[in-house]
Amino acid sequence: MKISHPHPGASPISGQRAFALALGTGLLxxxxxPLTIDAQNPRPTEYxxxxxxxxxxGKFVKWPPSASASSFVICLLGSDPFQGILDKTVAGExxxxxxxxxRRINSAADAAGCRIVFVSESEEGxxxxxxxxxxxxxxxxxxxxxxxxxHEGMIQFVMDGDRVxxxxxxxxxxxxxxxxxxxxxxxxxxxxxxxxSGD
Amino acid sequence: xxxNLTISRKxxxxxxxxxxxxxxxxxxxxxxYDQVTYKQTLFHNLSSEAQVVGFNSISALVFNDxxxxxxxxxxLRASPSILAATIxxxxxxxxxxxxxxxxxxxxxxSPPAAGQTETYVVTGNQVLLTxxxxxxxxxxxxxxxxxxxxxxxxxLWQYLQIAAGVLIFSLGAxxxxxxxxxxxxxxxIVRLAQTARIVSRDKNYAIRVEPTGNRDETAVLIEAFNDMxxxxxxxxxxxxxxRARLKVIIENAPAGIVLAxxxxxxxxxxxxxxxxxxxxxxxxxxxxxxxAQYHTLHADGRTLQTNxxxxxxxxxxxxxxxxxxxxxxxxxGKETWIRSSAAPILDKQNNIVAGVLVFSDIDEQxxxxxxxxxxxxxxxxxxxxxxxxxxxxxxxxxxxxxxxLALSDARLAADTREYLNQAEQELARVSQIxxxxxxxxxxxxxxxxxxxxxxxxxxxxxLRGRVANTEVKVVTEYRATRPLHCFxxxxxxxxxxxxGNALDAMTGHPGRLVVRTSESHNWATGEAGIRVTVxxxxxxxNRDTLQRIFEPFxxxxxxxxTGLGLWVSKEIIxxxxxxxxxxxxxxxxxxxxxxxxxQVADERxxxxxxxxxx
Numbered sequence: 073m074k075i076s077h078p079h080p081g082a083s084p085i086s087g088q089r090a091f092a093l094a095l096g097t098g099l100l101x102x103x104x105x106p107l108t109i110d111a112q113n114p115r116p117t118e119y120x121x122x123x124x125x126x127x128x129x130g131k132f133v134k135w136p137p138s139a140s141a142s143s144f145v146i147c148l149l150g151s152d153p154f155q156g157i158l159d160k161t162v163a164g165e166x167x168x169x170x171x172x173x174x175r176r177i178n179s180a181a182d183a184a185g186c187r188i189v190f191v192s193e194s195e196e197g198x199x200x201x202x203x204x205x206x207x208x209x210x211x212x213x214x215x216x217x218x219x220x221x222x223h224e225g226m227i228q229f230v231m232d233g234d235r236v237x238x239x240x241x242x243x244x245x246x247x248x249x250x251x252x253x254x255x256x257x258x259x260x261x262x263x264x265x266x267x268x269s270g271d
Numbered sequence: 272x273x274x275n276l277t278i279s280r281k282x283x284x285x286x287x288x289x290x291x292x293x294x295x296x297x298x299x300x301x302x303x304y305d306q307v308t309y310k311q312t313l314f315h316n317l318s319s320e321a322q323v324v325g326f327n328s329i330s331a332l333v334f335n336d337x338x339x340x341x342x343x344x345x346x347l348r349a350s351p352s353i354l355a356a357t358i359x360x361x362x363x364x365x366x367x368x369x370x371x372x373x374x375x376x377x378x379x380x381s382p383p384a385a386g387q388t389e390t391y392v393v394t395g396n397q398v399l400l401t402x403x404x405x406x407x408x409x410x411x412x413x414x415x416x417x418x419x420x421x422x423x424x425x426x427l428w429q430y431l432q433i434a435a436g437v438l439i440f441s442l443g444a445x446x447x448x449x450x451x452x453x454x455x456x457x458x459x460i461v462r463l464a465q466t467a468r469i470v471s472r473d474k475n476y477a478i479r480v481e482p483t484g485n486r487d488e489t490a491v492l493i494e495a496f497n498d499m500x501x502x503x504x505x506x507x508x509x510x511x512x513x514r515a516r517l518k519v520i521i522e523n524a525p526a527g528i529v530l531a532x533x534x535x536x537x538x539x540x541x542x543x544x545x546x547x548x549x550x551x552x553x554x555x556x557x558x559x560x561x562x563a564q565y566h567t568l569h570a571d572g573r574t575l576q577t578n579x580x581x582x583x584x585x586x587x588x589x590x591x592x593x594x595x596x597x598x599x600x601x602x603x604g605k606e607t608w609i610r611s612s613a614a615p616i617l618d619k620q621n622n623i624v625a626g627v628l629v630f631s632d633i634d635e636q637x638x639x640x641x642x643x644x645x646x647x648x649x650x651x652x653x654x655x656x657x658x659x660x661x662x663x664x665x666x667x668x669x670x671x672x673x674x675x676l677a678l679s680d681a682r683l684a685a686d687t688r689e690y691l692n693q694a695e696q697e698l699a700r701v702s703q704i705x706x707x708x709x710x711x712x713x714x715x716x717x718x719x720x721x722x723x724x725x726x727x728x729x730x731x732x733x734l735r736g737r738v739a740n741t742e743v744k745v746v747t748e749y750r751a752t753r754p755l756h757c758f759x760x761x762x763x764x765x766x767x768x769x770x771g772n773a774l775d776a777m778t779g780h781p782g783r784l785v786v787r788t789s790e791s792h793n794w795a796t797g798e799a800g801i802r803v804t805v806x807x808x809x810x811x812x813n814r815d816t817l818q819r820i821f822e823p824f825x826x827x828x829x830x831x832x833t834g835l836g837l838w839v840s841k842e843i844i845x846x847x848x849x850x851x852x853x854x855x856x857x858x859x860x861x862x863x864x865x866x867x868x869x870q871v872a873d874e875r876x877x878x879x880x881x882x883x884x885x
Binding site for chain 2: 121125128131132235236237238253255256258259
């Protein structure tokens, strides 16, 4: 795989909640490698970064053997803020020698077979029940909803200026039987280790 | 460089050199090996660091966290040999950086070429290692590390110091070891050399080199040297004996021997006899030119040129000279006849190395020849006189008879008778002279009985003319009365000689000649006989001359004497079994004492010495 550079003509689009992306930019983003994160111009959009992160989390987390399946499924719960970017990001990629696929689900109950569940901000109201349901199975829960890690969510995107960063609730992950790489914890802005003991 | 050093020094230096060379080579090889391996280790370490840091920076790169990468990089502080490190993103942008010192900061570098994960470039004592960082198979960026090779130099320096230390220590050890080597190898040779020096200096062939007890080449050398010394010793001794023999022979040879070396002609030896003959010790002659000092004349009186000397001819031309006669002029001016032979001495290549001259004094021979000549003349004169006397005797007889007849004539006048008487007396004298002359020279064949007194008187009568010319008073004391059985003529010769000598000794001075006879005994045998002494008050004879007066040809009278008188006298006395002795005091006089036994042996022997005296 060749290293490519973003299209020089792509204009920087930033904004905490911006999700409208120009079609050309989207098309160009197809060519972008998820690892090519450039702090300088031309700058990828917030959700391009998040999509890349979401995919890469899969490489720094170890699932218990019970989670084995024929493909590595990333599920999107609720409204899709990626606008198809995620699908393009993971297209053709593999994790643990399994093809990565994206599935959209509407409730936590549909999460069977998912390795990662991205909980959209739209589900903020039901977050408690969703997490309670998801946490019963080895699923990595990720969201950009604020306070996510405080509610037993495992990884929460936060913005540091215009940089996308994330917080980790290690205890929650451990309770779900997931092992997080120290490398991942190293780059997290915050790692929570709750007093509450697991099951 | 080593040429003039002693063997032990050479060995020492060789040891040191070999050790040093071996050590240097070993050290160089070791150093080179160490430098290469250490460099590899250094690179390997750098590579490992790059790998670890790169790996630990993957997540930082993935999740865009330069702080985390910077933290990771700062761990390199623990490696002092890493001067700086920078992580670049895939598109060559600086992601995180670390530097020990700002000047080492890496701000720009290109990623490793496609297909390579790691490259390095060495610049001076720095190495720049570039390693790509991949996540899975995806390249994430690359890390560049600037490593210092200073340690390599430090290590080289340390190793050089250690090598120098080892070298100095080893040289010291080598010098100590070489002292043992010297003892084992050099010392016997040194001893050999010392002995050789002593031998050549003192010519002492009796000393030997002490054997080492080993069985090496040195021992063989020492043994051979000792053998050689033994042989030389034997040869030297033999040579010494030979030389001593030769010396005795040369010194005591009855001929004069002179040796000269060639080609200079330097005279190197002259024996005692040569000095006696020449009348002087050896003149130092360094070359043939100085032979002129040896003043030699040809038989005709010409002086020899230096190159005419027999020795010069032998030395220069190799000429062999046999029995040439010359006259040598002695320092006292006297000349002596010498007969010289000379020959060159040649070496094996027939080069003339020396010359030898042998000569003898032939003066006596020459004088003998002369004396012989003269005595032959005298004998001829004697015979002539005898025959004349004999011839004169007959007319004298007639004249005597005629005078007797004339005197018996009574008619003679008185004065005529007187004249005739005188004539008769004068005639008697003539007759006596002829008779004496006859008797004196007559060859006596048998001893006859004679009165010693009248024999001595006849001698004195014969010498009357000579006595008259001197101021000598002659005294005779004849006490012997018994006749003597003797060869009268020969004894007359003896006494003529003795009395003649006595008169010679008193020439020019007033003197007294006493002739005595007495009956006596030979005090050795007790035999009875007559002693005759002839004493003069002349000049006397000195001790040296006294010892030689009975030698033939010895004379003090120069050309007037034959040197035979006393010798002949002695022979005659001996023939009569008598003895003759002489006593003399210089300035007072000389006394000859002759003893003759009454009875001479009944020998019928012709006397050969029938001639002259004085």
